[in-house]
Amino acid sequence: MPNRSAQDLVGLTDMRVPFTLLVICGAISGSATLLPVDAADFLDQGLADPIDPIDLVAPPVVIPSAPVKATLSPSDVDEAQDTAPAMTVVPPPKIKTVPSVVRVITGEASWYGPGFFGNRTANGELYQPGTMTAAHRTLPFGTKVRVTNLWNGRSEVIRINDRGPFVHHRVIDLGHGAASSLGLTASGVAQVRLEVLR
Numbered sequence: 001m002p003n004r005s006a007q008d009l010v011g012l013t014d015m016r017v018p019f020t021l022l023v024i025c026g027a028i029s030g031s032a033t034l035l036p037v038d039a040a041d042f043l044d045q046g047l048a049d050p051i052d053p054i055d056l057v058a059p060p061v062v063i064p065s066a067p068v069k070a071t072l073s074p075s076d077v078d079e080a081q082d083t084a085p086a087m088t089v090v091p092p093p094k095i096k097t098v099p100s101v102v103r104v105i106t107g108e109a110s111w112y113g114p115g116f117f118g119n120r121t122a123n124g125e126l127y128q129p130g131t132m133t134a135a136h137r138t139l140p141f142g143t144k145v146r147v148t149n150l151w152n153g154r155s156e157v158i159r160i161n162d163r164g165p166f167v168h169h170r171v172i173d174l175g176h177g178a179a180s181s182l183g184l185t186a187s188g189v190a191q192v193r194l195e196v197l198r
Contacts, residue, residue: 099144099197099198100197100198101146101195101196101197101198102196102197102198103195103196104193104194104195104196105171105193105194105196106150106171106191106192106193106194107169107170107171107172107191107192107194108169108170108171108189108190108191108192109147109149109170109171109172109173109174109182109184109189109190109191109192110165110167110170110172110173110174110188110189111173111174111175111176111178111179111184111185111188112135112164112173112174112175112176113129113175113176113179113185114129114176117129117176121133121135121161121162122135122141122161122162122163123141123142123161123162125161127162127175128176129176129177130176130177130180131175131176131177131178132156132157132158132159132175132177132178132181133158133159133160133161133162133175133177133178134147134158134159134160134161134162134172134173134174134175134178135160135161135162135163135164135165135172135173135175136160136162136163136164136171136172136173137163137164137165139160139196140160141160141161142159142160142161143159143160143196143197144157144158144159144160144197145157145158145159145160145172145194145195145196145197146158146194146195146197147172147174147178147182147192147193147194147195148192148193148195149182149183149184149190149191149192150190150191150192150193151183151187151190151191152182152183152190154181154182154183155182156178156181156182157197158174158175158178162175170189171192171194172192172194
């Protein structure tokens with residue numbers, strides 16, 4: 001085998017590309033000769049016409065509707081009421097009224113408990129442990145009073161159902177539940193503010 005230089009090899013490689021192109025062109029022209037096509041064939045099939053984009057959009061589908069009655073019979077109304085969904089009735093909002101303060105009293109409070117459990121209060125109720133009630137000298141029974149312990153800031157609304165206290169400088173005598181809630185049971189007495197509510 002003769003020795004070839006690198007330049008000869010590059011020359012052969014350069015010759016392959018045009019040769020390959022020539023073979024491909026010949027194959028294409030040969031197939032055209034085997035299958036002769038003329039412009040009339042395209043025209044007959046409508047292949048030469050330009051495509052209109054509107055032709056690509058599908059026509060809208062029209063669904064025929066049922067005829068509408070001009071009047072409703074009583075049976076139609078009954079049927080409509082039977083098939084209609086039930087309406088939800090929303091109750092009116094509950095408005096919590098804030099009681100107004102009629103009078104403010106400041107003074108000392110005491111409490112009464114275990115020795116009085118089971119006795120009747122001045123309005124006839126049975127005095128029990130844990131009641132949120134109190135005794136006052138003059139306020140009507142059923143009056144609500146907001147009592148605030150000025151020593152610790154605790155506050156509760158308490159109902160008057162008894163008479164007292166019978167110690168001159170005290171303004172209210174708290175029931176067991178009220179005294180416990182206000183933190184008054186350990187000390188026995190405390191400075192309080194009473195707000196008489198309406």
